Amino acid sequence: MLNYAIRRLLQAIPLLILISIILFTILHYMPGGPLAPYMQNPHITAADIARLRHNFGLDRPVPIQYLSWLGKYLTGDWGWSTMNSTTVTEAIGERLPATLLLMGISYAVAISVGLILGIVAAVRPYSLVDYFVTTFAFFGFSMPVFWLALMLQMMFSVHGLHWQAFGYQVDYSLPSAGMTDTEGGGIADRIRHLVLPVVTLALLQLANWSRFTRASMQEVLHTEYMRTAAAKGLPFMRILFKHGLKNALMPVVTITALALPGLFSGAIVTESIFAWPGMGRLFYTALQQQDFALLMAFLVVSAVLVVAFNLIADLAYGWLDPRVKYD
């Protein structure tokens, strides 16, 4: 197991180098390259550009530039963000908590609701819940995220909720943008702002995961050991959760771990629509401002996350399922 883990880690290194070369090459051909933001400034002359180019080392051959970038990147120097006038690490550090908050909550909501729906659908096949889960999954695959976000905004922010209960008229609408009100606000305010982006992100993931849990659970329900447990006279709930769920979850863990880094880039759309001050929106603004260093850092970090979570998913599978043997 340890040998396997070390070998996989060593294999990941050339893969990551290949990825970074691809990314560096692509970004290198960005017009103007890292100096693009300066070129639009009328006060900066051609001579200034030439001097900047020399000072930043951009007149050196591309492979040399790549190696120097790699060396700096590995030592934590991710470059200068021209758009924020700070270092890239500072700019990212400032935005990361908001993204982690949004991602973490929507991930937790999606996993818990998805699991419950999936289990119920597997235990009661051809029931209403089962049909709902299957249909819902297809809608989840086919839904444009940004359109779902727009529709939710229209329903809950623009129109709001208006209903009568116990003689009171309830009028309530959810904020459609930002993380807090202008005055700041407390925890209740924060939650109000979280609802719509979390629902948007969670709905699409849980559509996928409930279908997956259903399939996995259904496979387990038909195994011999489940029948044995039932024959021993164990209560249904105990069989379901102790024997069934534990085994059914193993592939689910893999698929959810593999999806985690995708959330990071999926945040671009959701954060842009809900004006959420996180990494996704930072990336989108960096794109418009041609902030070379920030774009490169974002792409490399997301690729590293993908490779890392692939590895984690593989190792977790072996750890959860003793039947899996590594050689």
Add this chain to the structure above:
Amino acid sequence: MQDAFAVDALAQPAAGPVYDTDEFVQARHQTWRKFKRHRLAITGALVLVLTVLGAIFAPWLSHFDPNAIDPHWQGQPLAPGQFGHWLGTDEIGRDLYTRILFGARISLTIAFSVVIIEVMLGTLVGAVAGFYGGRVDGLLMRLTDAFLSIPLLPLLLVLSGIVAATSSKASLNFFSIVVIIGLLSWMNVARLVRGAFLSLREKEFTEAARAIGSGDARIVIKHLLPNAVAPIVVQATLDVGGVILLESVLSYLGYGIQPPTASWGSMLANAQENITIAPWAAIYPGLAILVTVLAINYMGDGLRDAIDPNVQ
């Protein structure tokens, strides 16, 4: 559509000397029967055919011009039903129904073109890797892994950003978007084809073909590829839906099809700001995307069930 079933994994139709016409025809009927049983898949196929017809006959299905501003427009979007705009107009008075029809042309053409590119590229990479194996395979698969590890949407945005910045945003036309998405989505097909080829090249009919003196190219094209078509068809079908979604996100974010050209995504680009005055302009283009992609996904699911010999 029916051509998709002409080659079936069950039948191995082009397997050289072992060619049994009866068996092939029978398997083909079985595939078609299984697909027909899948009612949602049939509905999906019908919806897709209708959408394609709507796109082809767009100019005859509406008497409005997709880019013309209605003479009645006075700064306010026209509501559904006003002056013959049965889905209303957008914020600058262009007929929504017409733009959705013309948008279907762009969105569907992009999706089909990208899938053609991705299938060709993916088949090429996968075929070379699977047929030759060894170091070539190792190298090509590492490259595939690398491309798979880079999150697609951010990379697409950066590439479109580069194209937009090199000349002008208007250069982000149909062609550049097709090429950019196509160059970044061949990886799944490559893996499928490689997997199929790795097992097919060990089969007896490959050996037989080699024994009678067939060259590599002939073996690949005449004997291996026809047997790998089924999984490619399923993947390609599902990817048509995926590309429609991708193009819509790109255009929505302003890095895809540029105004005034209508694509389903670009129609939604201004929808957020105008959501209070023209909610219909936000609803209908999105519905068009949802319904079309849903139809394609149900169709792809039905195809998979029909083609996969493991699913009964």
